[in-house]
Amino acid sequence: MKLYSYWRSSSAWRVRIVLHLKALPFDIVPVHLVRDGGEQYAPAHLARNPMAQVPVLQLDDGATLSQSVAIAEYLDEIAPAPPLMPRGAADRAHVRQLVEIVNSGVQPLQNLKVIRAMQTAGGDPNAWGRQVIEDGLAALQSVATPRAGAFLFGDAPGLADAFLVPQLYNARRFGCDLSALTLLTDVEAACTALPAFQRAHPDAQPDAPPADQRTP
Numbered sequence: 001m002k003l004y005s006y007w008r009s010s011s012a013w014r015v016r017i018v019l020h021l022k023a024l025p026f027d028i029v030p031v032h033l034v035r036d037g038g039e040q041y042a043p044a045h046l047a048r049n050p051m052a053q054v055p056v057l058q059l060d061d062g063a064t065l066s067q068s069v070a071i072a073e074y075l076d077e078i079a080p081a082p083p084l085m086p087r088g089a090a091d092r093a094h095v096r097q098l099v100e101i102v103n104s105g106v107q108p109l110q111n112l113k114v115i116r117a118m119q120t121a122g123g124d125p126n127a128w129g130r131q132v133i134e135d136g137l138a139a140l141q142s143v144a145t146p147r148a149g150a151f152l153f154g155d156a157p158g159l160a161d162a163f164l165v166p167q168l169y170n171a172r173r174f175g176c177d178l179s180a181l182t183l184l185t186d187v188e189a190a191c192t193a194l195p196a197f198q199r200a201h202p203d204a205q206p207d208a209p210p211a212d213q214r215t216p
């Protein structure tokens, strides 16, 4: 499989976490989201994903999949071990709820396209991004708390954790106050100790620029 990815894309990072948790072999194909106006707008990439976004997973038969939730659930179905979703319907819905708080309630409000549009309109994209992330993560912690263990759901890493960790990275880039979100940062610490999460980190990606050339 090939993963069209950008080192700092939180959505591509989710999929990298899942691929590494499942120990599935894959090659990274970098798509630079900033250089030359953004390689996501190149015709070849638009053919893979008309949304002009990463991630895109190309399967061995050439078929392509976009949308990190769909990709992650596909991977969980073709490679069931270790499972990233619980078994019972109510527990599965609970985990999907956590995933969607990040996937549809936070990240789309602070993605590159929104931030650029807000800059063009003369708004304050940093204040906006900070607010939507702080609000969303507070909600995530509140909903997760009753069923959390060492991870967001129970004591094994799962799909919700793959969405949490990249979002916390974005939160720090926006200067969010995470001091009250101790469940989330404790879970992040548990994730960060795992090799799969370490290998998926932006700094470990082949397209990560040298450390002295990275913007904060």
Ligand SMILES: N[C@@H](CCC(=O)N[C@@H](CS)C(=O)NCC(=O)O)C(=O)O
Binding pocket: 008, 009, 010, 011, 012, 033, 038, 040, 052, 053, 054, 055, 066, 067, 068, 069, 103, 111, 112, 113, 114
């Ligand atoms: N819902 C999509 C979101 C994908 C997304 O927002 N990707 C961002 C990077 S994290 C992107 O490619 N942005 C390019 C742009 O905004 O121009 C998913 O979960 O895969």
